[in-house]
Amino acid sequence: MDRLDRDVRLGEVFTPAAPIDRLQLFAGREAQRRAVLDAVLQRGRHVAIFGERGVGKTSLASVLHEYLEGLGQSILAPRVNCDDGDDYAAIWRKAFDALRFIEQRRGIGFAPPLEESVRSATSLISGDGPITPHTVRMLLEQLSARQTLVIVVDEFDRVAGRLGTQMADTIKMLSDQSVPATLVLVGVGESVSALIAQHESVERALAQVLMPRMSLWELQQIVDGGLDVVGLRADPIVRDRIAALSQGLPHYTHLITLAAARHANDRAADLVETEDLAAGVRSAVSHAQETITTTHHRAVMSARSDSLYRQVALACALAQCDERGYFTAGAVRRPLAAVMGRPYEIGSFAKHLNEFCADGRGPILEKIGARRNYRYRFRNPLLPPYIVMSGITQGLISDDDAAGIQSSLD
Numbered sequence: 086m087d088r089l090d091r092d093v094r095l096g097e098v099f100t101p102a103a104p105i106d107r108l109q110l111f112a113g114r115e116a117q118r119r120a121v122l123d124a125v126l127q128r129g130r131h132v133a134i135f136g137e138r139g140v141g142k143t144s145l146a147s148v149l150h151e152y153l154e155g156l157g158q159s160i161l162a163p164r165v166n167c168d169d170g171d172d173y174a175a176i177w178r179k180a181f182d183a184l185r186f187i188e189q190r191r192g193i194g195f196a197p198p199l200e201e202s203v204r205s206a207t208s209l210i211s212g213d214g215p216i217t218p219h220t221v222r223m224l225l226e227q228l229s230a231r232q233t234l235v236i237v238v239d240e241f242d243r244v245a246g247r248l249g250t251q252m253a254d255t256i257k258m259l260s261d262q263s264v265p266a267t268l269v270l271v272g273v274g275e276s277v278s279a280l281i282a283q284h285e286s287v288e289r290a291l292a293q294v295l296m297p298r299m300s301l302w303e304l305q306q307i308v309d310g311g312l313d314v315v316g317l318r319a320d321p322i323v324r325d326r327i328a329a330l331s332q333g334l335p336h337y338t339h340l341i342t343l344a345a346a347r348h349a350n351d352r353a354a355d356l357v358e359t360e361d362l363a364a365g366v367r368s369a370v371s372h373a374q375e376t377i378t379t380t381h382h383r384a385v386m387s388a389r390s391d392s393l394y395r396q397v398a399l400a401c402a403l404a405q406c407d408e409r410g411y412f413t414a415g416a417v418r419r420p421l422a423a424v425m426g427r428p429y430e431i432g433s434f435a436k437h438l439n440e441f442c443a444d445g446r447g448p449i450l451e452k453i454g455a456r457r458n459y460r461y462r463f464r465n466p467l468l469p470p471y472i473v474m475s476g477i478t479q480g481l482i483s484d485d486d487a488a489g490i491q492s493s494l495d
Contacts, residue, residue, distance in 0.1 A: 113303030136296035298333020
């Protein structure tokens, strides 16, 4: 593979801006995949995949059809995205537009041949009448007689508050009537709560699959597997640092590996080394989304040269989190000591945490719990890895120390 072909292929393998849609490039998530497939293969069961932004929920939903086809299932698996203005009918019209089937009709005349035409399921909706849960149930029952149906409704959290009742009614009806079609709702935890709150009996029909942040091992699989496709290898130290810097988010694994691998390719090298990683980190920082860079700047800017806002934000980004991204004030002390070169007590940075939760500096953090027992979380999970990489490029912390802290927290 020459350098130009490899450069193009790298852009196909590592896709930080889009979900994975091919099983060959999908890594990890064995437990979650198994839970989703178990639900899909059980009539009357449906799925809610939820978790933080950027953890790969859509990627898992996007490769389900390949898993099922590998099990010998004939499957239709359209994926629709919810928009803020969508009502119940709009979502289902998107789904039915994507559900296409072949209709066979006998022509006119003596022993006429069968004529085939491709139709969308929308053509089965009668007139301009409303689309109700009953309408959906009838159509899915009719369509599922032809092949297995899995309808993925992505970004469900954007409409859950308004459409929770109708979607809950739909799931209840499909489950009670044992219709061989599965709804896979993709969103955040709050959207699942909104759904169940509308119809408590839905809970028994709904497999709730939490997508936590990926482990270091899973992220390392992404690096090694993707590079192998294009005939490259990563130095083990580079691979491990990329995984650590990604903080469980495959978006950053793809972003850093893509930039680092292209730097190695420009050198006509087959091994991605530390100099390539350094270039990859610089590229990730310089090409970060404008919303990320602006949010960070607003949070840490200060007229005082001795302010700690930038350092405390970096320590928060390096703090040990639970599976939902929450950390305690105590978890900030160790990384802050690594950044500053000496220990700090909570009282010396407590005001910074409070200000990060207020409008004046974002807010970049949200907090739960009671006074003296607060837990904090970044409102945008894509922000912490950017803060860490920005800290590396600014010399606030070395990549060795940053990667070491993150690796020890896995």
